[in-house]
Amino acid sequence: MHNNADNKNDHEIILDNISFAYKQRNVLENVDLVINKGEFASIVGPNGGGKTTLIKLILGLIRPDKGSIQVFGKSPKKARQQMGYMPQYAHLDMDFPASVMDVVLLGRLKKSNLWFSKQDRIKALDAIDELGMSTYVNTGFNELSGGQKQRILIARALCNSPDILLLDEPTANVDQQTEKNLFSILKNLNSKMTILLVSHDLGFVSKYVKSVICVNRQVVIHPTTMINGAMIKDIYHGDLKMVRHDHRCSPKGHNND
């Protein structure tokens, strides 16, 4: 964001004056946002602040009430094939009878093909391998631990070789070590694709990502080096617990004290 923001060809996602209301309540208001190629950004903000809404707008799952969205210069619907998406963990039925391979292959669904080809299976295996889950190909999806399920869902998002990867709370319900591993995988993937992820944890994530997108009806994008107490206070409206939370986890929070 901060290095080459002026080169228009690098603008992969452009939100222009977006507003979105749910049940008469404004979730997002007059939002402008530009995401550049190669970005690794974390979307943070309070619950109900519009983080998931922002992701769903970019994917074209919901339409804005006002404003326009362009992804690769196209409408979100038309750009879907170039986007990989990992939904929130709790969104899925964890008792569903499916193997790891079955789940990942969903990422290879195509309008034109009824059944999966050998090529589809190879791509799925590659994605599973990239996430270090090769030994679990035939394991039941519901037998995996929380962190393993997250990895499989990332593999599913990856197996169509997307240019943008969108992840909704990839670190929910996983322990610190698993979270660390996930982020080092994402860091590697970032050399090939733009990554946008929703996080509930500001301090920890900011160590790995290049920018932080703060969402609370308004949207503000900051390079991670600019994170300071005032910014967090602004987005969380001075919630004391949140400010202290950042203090504990982020050395940058201390530096700017």
Added chain:
Amino acid sequence: MIDVFYAIFDPDNVFLKYAFIMGCLASISFGIIGTFVTTKRIGYLAGAISHCVFGGIGLALFLQVNIGLTWFDPMLGAVLAAIIAAVTVGLVSLHAKEREDTIIGTLWAVGMASGILLIDMTPGYFNLASYLFGDILLISSKDLLYVACLDAFVLCLSILFFNRFFGVCFDSEFTLLRGINTSFFYLLLLILTALTIVLLVRIVGIVLVIALLTIPSAIASFYAKRLWQMMVYSCLLCLFFIWAGLGVSYAYSLSSGPTIIVLSGSAYLVLLIIHKLIK
């Protein structure tokens, strides 16, 4: 119980032979569609569809007797009502986010009630219990042909669109993002469910059909690791329950539908407890 085996091959008991063949054919559609209904968790929608079927049967009887439309037989009324109900219920669940359960519950009750009222307004005696709880004595060779055709239809579509149905049941939102028309496949699934319900109402009746649709799949889900496995297990379990239920009901002169349901329901509860204890 041994009597049952002799009775099946007794030429005077052709209805019993038909009932057993029906059980065999029915379990194919029940197992496949039941698996989709269970994994997609739309048992409630299937319940609403099956009760709306009663409205269609009532309308057909009303039109036949009062208006003189003799070609409008109850089966046709049931099929029409089921498909209309499936599409309505499907559209409601896709679009009415907040009041979904209220609307579906209303359709459920109104479908049933309108059937009763239409039959009230029709002169003559109708054996309501046979529609509500099933009656294997009513199964004819024509019914067997219908169910065989349904099996072929359900099997073809399920194999052809297996991956799409899988996607719709497991993660509809993600499937939509892959460019698949999920609303279409969801409605198609509901229409298949509706057709299955109509043709199989003969065995266990409108009230009990949902149990036979969901119980074998629920048991299968304890043991199946993949969706197609769950379908195979469901079909086999369904066959077992229908045949066992028929045998017991014949041997002890009980109603066949309720016997099948009590048998499968108790098996489910016992296995559920065992499954929870092991886990």
